[in-house]
Amino acid sequence: MYASLKSIGSYVPEKILTNKDFEKFIDTSDEWIVQRTGIKERRIAADDQATSDMGALAAQKAIERAGIDKNDIDLVMCATLSPDHLCMPSTACLISDKVGIRNAMAFDISAACSGFVYMLSMAKAFIESGAKKNILLVGAEKISSLVDYTDRGTCILFGDGAGAAIISATEDKNEAIIDVHASADGKYSDLLITPGCGSKYPCRAENVKDKLQYIKMAGNEVFKVAVRTLTKDVVDILKTNNLKSEDVDIFIPHQANLRIIEAVRNKLNFPTEKTVFTVAKYGNTSAASIPMAINDAYEEGRLKKGDLMLLDTFGGGFTWASALVKFGGN
Numbered sequence: 001m002y003a004s005l006k007s008i009g010s011y012v013p014e015k016i017l018t019n020k021d022f023e024k025f026i027d028t029s030d031e032w033i034v035q036r037t038g039i040k041e042r043r044i045a046a047d048d049q050a051t052s053d054m055g056a057l058a059a060q061k062a063i064e065r066a067g068i069d070k071n072d073i074d075l076v077m078c079a080t081l082s083p084d085h086l087c088m089p090s091t092a093c094l095i096s097d098k099v100g101i102r103n104a105m106a107f108d109i110s111a112a113c114s115g116f117v118y119m120l121s122m123a124k125a126f127i128e129s130g131a132k133k134n135i136l137l138v139g140a141e142k143i144s145s146l147v148d149y150t151d152r153g154t155c156i157l158f159g160d161g162a163g164a165a166i167i168s169a170t171e172d173k174n175e176a177i178i179d180v181h182a183s184a185d186g187k188y189s190d191l192l193i194t195p196g197c198g199s200k201y202p203c204r205a206e207n208v209k210d211k212l213q214y215i216k217m218a219g220n221e222v223f224k225v226a227v228r229t230l231t232k233d234v235v236d237i238l239k240t241n242n243l244k245s246e247d248v249d250i251f252i253p254h255q256a257n258l259r260i261i262e263a264v265r266n267k268l269n270f271p272t273e274k275t276v277f278t279v280a281k282y283g284n285t286s287a288a289s290i291p292m293a294i295n296d297a298y299e300e301g302r303l304k305k306g307d308l309m310l311l312d313t314f315g316g317g318f319t320w321a322s323a324l325v326k327f328g329g330n
């Protein structure tokens, strides 16, 4: 049995926060943000909208497009760095409930922006081993709940949203997840971190006063490691599978910064027409970034059954991952 990405879905909140909006409350400009990041606007969830609400809406779309009965889903995984609740229940349990999936195994994974590709690796293993048949993967984020809107170095980067996919067992290798490489190096953990509200700096008044609950990032250092790692990862996965850049139908990189995407794309000779760019309209949506980008490519008619996708992502931890996936949807 092979694992096949059968369908994709996404959800974006209605509210749009533009670069011009930021000019009203922090010392920045539309020009600086566009030049340094390529981001023009991002979506922001409503106050009463939690990560699981967005995840459930994306999941419903993916289930509908897969044409499967939700009762046939035997595993639900959610990747998020902005879960509804810090410890329990998991956001995957809440999404299962909202979608109406009962009795399936459900859990969250923590791999920051690399979460969706990490989940692909697990889904592949679960299906190829015969343990599961239909798996719902959700990458969902309300990063606006973790952002310090007085820190101009981070707040302009992130947005909210969700993406979901159904991974099913198939005998057809032409619609299979071919390979996934996923790695991490914790020595970089301090460069991109939400220090507070865990066991190290619990959610106590003094830690909240010091704003430890928010994302802190050494942007410039993250940038350099990201470009180096993302490029190497793509070279490695193509080489392992005896493929060349030209064999890839569509390159779908993590949408953190247009300059990072362009640096990797140029080094690997992927033409713009074969690359998906959503960073301008959504910003960095972390674990939701890759499935939201796959969804946009699908809805724009750029993704056909059997097309070879190359996914490439990098995030806090540091974690990074790449995947070669033949699209199995219609």
Ligand code: ACO
Pocket (backbone or CB within 6 Å): 027, 028, 029, 032, 033, 036, 037, 112, 113, 114, 152, 153, 154, 156, 192, 218, 219, 220, 221, 222, 223, 226, 256, 257, 260, 284, 286, 314, 315, 316
């Ligand atoms: N508006 C105006 N000026 C700003 C802003 C802003 N929003 N933010 C920072 N600056 C200033 C800085 O204060 C600094 O000023 P100084 O020279 O007077 O000190 C100057 O701009 C340059 O700052 P840098 O941090 O060196 O700017 P850089 O070109 O590196 O761009 C950025 C910053 C956009 C954050 C970039 O480093 C980046 O994208 N980093 C990688 C982010 C990423 O990929 N993260 C990984 C995934 S995220 C995840 O896993 C959750």
